[in-house]
Amino acid sequence: MDIKTAEKFMEKLVKAGTEYGFEECEASFSIDKSMSMDILKGEVASFENSATSTLSFRGLKNGQMGYCSTNILDDSSIDYLLKSAMENCEVLNDEDPQFIYCDENNKNLYFSQVTEAYEKNTYKSFSELGLSLEKAILALNDRIDAVDFLSIACGTGPYLIINSKGLHSFRDTDGISLYAGARVTDSDGSVKSGGHYWVGKDIDDFDMDKFLETFKENLIGKMGARSSKAGSYKTILKREAFQQFFMVFFGNFTATTMQRGLSLLADREGEKIASDAFTLKEVPMYDKALTKIPFDDEGVLTTEKAIIDKGVFATALYDLKSAYKAGKASTGNGFRNGSAVSEMPTNLIVEAGEKSFDELVEEVGEGIILTDLSGLHAGVNAISGDFSLLCEGYLIENGKKGRPVEQITVAGNFYDVIKSIKSVGNDIINVPSGEGEFFTPSVYVGELAISGDDESNQ
Amino acid sequence: MFNDSDCQRILEEAMSTTADFAEVYQEVAEVKSVSLLNGQVIRAATGFDSGTGIRLLSGTNSVYVYSSDNDIEVLLKLAREAAAAIKGSDKGKIEALKDLCKTSKATIEIDPMSVPKKDMVDFLRKSADYALSYNPLITQAASGLAATTRTAKIINTRGVNAEDTTKRIRLSVETIATKDNEKQSGRVAPGTMRGYEFINEYPLIDKTRECCETALRMVNAGYAPSAKMPVILGNGFGGVIFHEACGHALEATSVGIKMSYFTDMLGEQIASPIVSARDNALIDGAWGSYGTDDEGNASSDLLLIENGILKNYLIDELGARRMNAKPTGCARRQNYSYAPTSRMSNTYICNGESDPKDIIANTEYGLYCTQMGGGSVDTSTGDFNFAANEAFMIRNGKIAEPVRGATLIGKGQEILKNIDMVGNDLEISAGMCGSVSGGVPVTVGQPTIRVSSILVGGREA
Numbered sequence: 053m054d055i056k057t058a059e060k061f062m063e064k065l066v067k068a069g070t071e072y073g074f075e076e077c078e079a080s081f082s083i084d085k086s087m088s089m090d091i092l093k094g095e096v097a098s099f100e101n102s103a104t105s106t107l108s109f110r111g112l113k114n115g116q117m118g119y120c121s122t123n124i125l126d127d128s129s130i131d132y133l134l135k136s137a138m139e140n141c142e143v144l145n146d147e148d149p150q151f152i153y154c155d156e157n158n159k160n161l162y163f164s165q166v167t168e169a170y171e172k173n174t175y176k177s178f179s180e181l182g183l184s185l186e187k188a189i190l191a192l193n194d195r196i197d198a199v200d201f202l203s204i205a206c207g208t209g210p211y212l213i214i215n216s217k218g219l220h221s222f223r224d225t226d227g228i229s230l231y232a233g234a235r236v237t238d239s240d241g242s243v244k245s246g247g248h249y250w251v252g253k254d255i256d257d258f259d260m261d262k263f264l265e266t267f268k269e270n271l272i273g274k275m276g277a278r279s280s281k282a283g284s285y286k287t288i289l290k291r292e293a294f295q296q297f298f299m300v301f302f303g304n305f306t307a308t309t310m311q312r313g314l315s316l317l318a319d320r321e322g323e324k325i326a327s328d329a330f331t332l333k334e335v336p337m338y339d340k341a342l343t344k345i346p347f348d349d350e351g352v353l354t355t356e357k358a359i360i361d362k363g364v365f366a367t368a369l370y371d372l373k374s375a376y377k378a379g380k381a382s383t384g385n386g387f388r389n390g391s392a393v394s395e396m397p398t399n400l401i402v403e404a405g406e407k408s409f410d411e412l413v414e415e416v417g418e419g420i421i422l423t424d425l426s427g428l429h430a431g432v433n434a435i436s437g438d439f440s441l442l443c444e445g446y447l448i449e450n451g452k453k454g455r456p457v458e459q460i461t462v463a464g465n466f467y468d469v470i471k472s473i474k475s476v477g478n479d480i481i482n483v484p485s486g487e488g489e490f491f492t493p494s495v496y497v498g499e500l501a502i503s504g505d506d507e508s509n510q
Numbered sequence: 511m512f513n514d515s516d517c518q519r520i521l522e523e524a525m526s527t528t529a530d531f532a533e534v535y536q537e538v539a540e541v542k543s544v545s546l547l548n549g550q551v552i553r554a555a556t557g558f559d560s561g562t563g564i565r566l567l568s569g570t571n572s573v574y575v576y577s578s579d580n581d582i583e584v585l586l587k588l589a590r591e592a593a594a595a596i597k598g599s600d601k602g603k604i605e606a607l608k609d610l611c612k613t614s615k616a617t618i619e620i621d622p623m624s625v626p627k628k629d630m631v632d633f634l635r636k637s638a639d640y641a642l643s644y645n646p647l648i649t650q651a652a653s654g655l656a657a658t659t660r661t662a663k664i665i666n667t668r669g670v671n672a673e674d675t676t677k678r679i680r681l682s683v684e685t686i687a688t689k690d691n692e693k694q695s696g697r698v699a700p701g702t703m704r705g706y707e708f709i710n711e712y713p714l715i716d717k718t719r720e721c722c723e724t725a726l727r728m729v730n731a732g733y734a735p736s737a738k739m740p741v742i743l744g745n746g747f748g749g750v751i752f753h754e755a756c757g758h759a760l761e762a763t764s765v766g767i768k769m770s771y772f773t774d775m776l777g778e779q780i781a782s783p784i785v786s787a788r789d790n791a792l793i794d795g796a797w798g799s800y801g802t803d804d805e806g807n808a809s810s811d812l813l814l815i816e817n818g819i820l821k822n823y824l825i826d827e828l829g830a831r832r833m834n835a836k837p838t839g840c841a842r843r844q845n846y847s848y849a850p851t852s853r854m855s856n857t858y859i860c861n862g863e864s865d866p867k868d869i870i871a872n873t874e875y876g877l878y879c880t881q882m883g884g885g886s887v888d889t890s891t892g893d894f895n896f897a898a899n900e901a902f903m904i905r906n907g908k909i910a911e912p913v914r915g916a917t918l919i920g921k922g923q924e925i926l927k928n929i930d931m932v933g934n935d936l937e938i939s940a941g942m943c944g945s946v947s948g949g950v951p952v953t954v955g956q957p958t959i960r961v962s963s964i965l966v967g968g969r970e971a
Contacts, residue, residue, distance in 0.1 A: 097570065097571060101588070101595075118554060121559075123559050123561065132558065136556035139554075140554035145551050243892075245888055282737075391557060427917065431896075433915070436694065461919055461967025
């Protein structure tokens, strides 16, 4: 299904929706086009190529918004969509009004970020890169048993939105991602696994040497890892771990979560909630980001803003519905999650500090670096902020990175952690996250409780 | 959809180069759901999706293409592109299509799709009304019902011509207790392939009360200790430990590429001799069941472990090729946008001989996890973790104070060997399992069991 065909169908649908009795209505259409390849043992083990599309309709009747979606775009679908959405309106009794939106000055936006470089993504270019990367990984160390996964994927994601108020906007983006993981047998026979990833827009930007350097550290660096004794440790969350950690609790910064009484940050905009050293911004059109997002899924223009400014909770994220309830304007963070809209971040940026990673380690003196956190969907209480997570990393001894550790858990509370941040590094990387990316350095978060069962004193 | 002659044309196109096997998977799915928060209906949605996946194999190489556009010309073009991408030396043959084999493990009296949303809302509202008036500390009550129906048709070059229909419904109830800055929840989320009669018979008020009680207990509880100790895992969803720490490592997805710590261990003692376990997709009306797997093979009741001895792996077509074995009817996928692979269905530790009361009485000191949260495992190293949503300390053989924030961590290989008591109160419990072929409905299960030693990560020394 192409955009042109969908566009015609959507115009017809929106017109039919108004005639059917909806006060306002809206149709959005997205296509997920992707290609991916897995390399295993010197061969292209699997190759995928796909295009899937979804058409979502929502209509407003008596203040209630009914939703329905399908991938079939023919006349019978129009009846199905309108009837189902109307039925849904009839059972809803949400007290908070919802909106179909159109900004008269920005109602016909067109923003495509798909570059010519996308054409370089072919079976041939992926297989050449994948096979040579697998070979290079195996050559890193003779204890590497196997590259368990090596996956390269690319995709584009056009999004078109049309509504009865006159909005007619389009955006598109593309990207490439590469993930690799391998296994190494340690001297005691135990197995360690580790990996690395890369995201970009041009396959020629992939820097093999740089990738391998980090890959090696993430895998070979784990050899000799064992548990550590329990105690309170000065802790650095390595940049990837900090991103994972922060995003688990990110829902607390959204207005809907607050309004439902499920966030301890409710009514605290303007209050100091974190350390002075911590500033978090949302920059939807960030020039270093792979995906720039000019408008959200409700057609509202996105805006640059601080979410936490030197420790002060500057603003929550709002969509049209939660903004109205709070008497504010939408911050352009209404994105579709399945059928319904909820607040999601675009590109998030943790403001870098002065220190390099090594200088952060030196500042800690004696403590621990956590590089991998596991069980983030299970070992946290997203509301209270309590967490207890399996993790891996390295000890910090005499201001230097020491031996690797595994089979330990770290426990604490999110709100305490952001208050006790001591220093933010300057080793920024970008990790795909939310609707965009999360740019973060490593962060020294103060002391955390570590449990482990190492008997020795090392 | 489901046009045999079109599917045959796709197979012919797919086999035009060097594939030795090709398969066409077509699916239509419909979903309807309602969600309530504090008695307000905040979401009501309906959706329809359909699509086609075409898979080509040549030895252990695979090419998978899929589209939500079911137009025959689009699919033929995709099949041609797939045929161009497959690497192989021999051209396979296409066997004549067998008679259609239709299956379903759903046991439906009242089709959930035929139930008006208003009835669903009225049902859920009873839970909300009860919870919000139960105790002033109960501040939120969320509930939802989601029904899905899916028919998948699979035909392949071996003549397989199968169609399986699943009809699932899942209820969720969550209540939240608030005290100062602390919020804790209690939840139940039963799922079934029985019809809406399951919902009509469900003891909603009793279960809502239990959720409230759990939330209230946990909001008043102190933190769990950090130490190695004996851990008793309650029946039902406690089986998530087995699912994560053992089940995933028995899937051909990891065994087939020799990545699992259970690779090449058939016939070996991998668990305590009092442990037997099965993966049984045949249970009528169970949430994780199916009649035909997503490769068109009949589903099965597979003995995984018998008295601690590893008896079987979960094997799909590609895994079978890698392992030189036969598929076990366990290939699954979330939908047409995923190639199928080996997955679990209803996976449980079988009943043992101990009375659950005796397990507690025989434990001087330890942790008793009555409700588990989710967890995850690295199948190459065996590292697993999972969280307890409700737990109590055991002191002198008796259930003592409730504790919160407990995470259990360890190595899958070790924990199975450390199971030292198995109860006789087997239950299974619905969940969703995520892996390379997407999220699929599964049940986990077990009787009450005791593990002699697990590292508990809490906040108190």
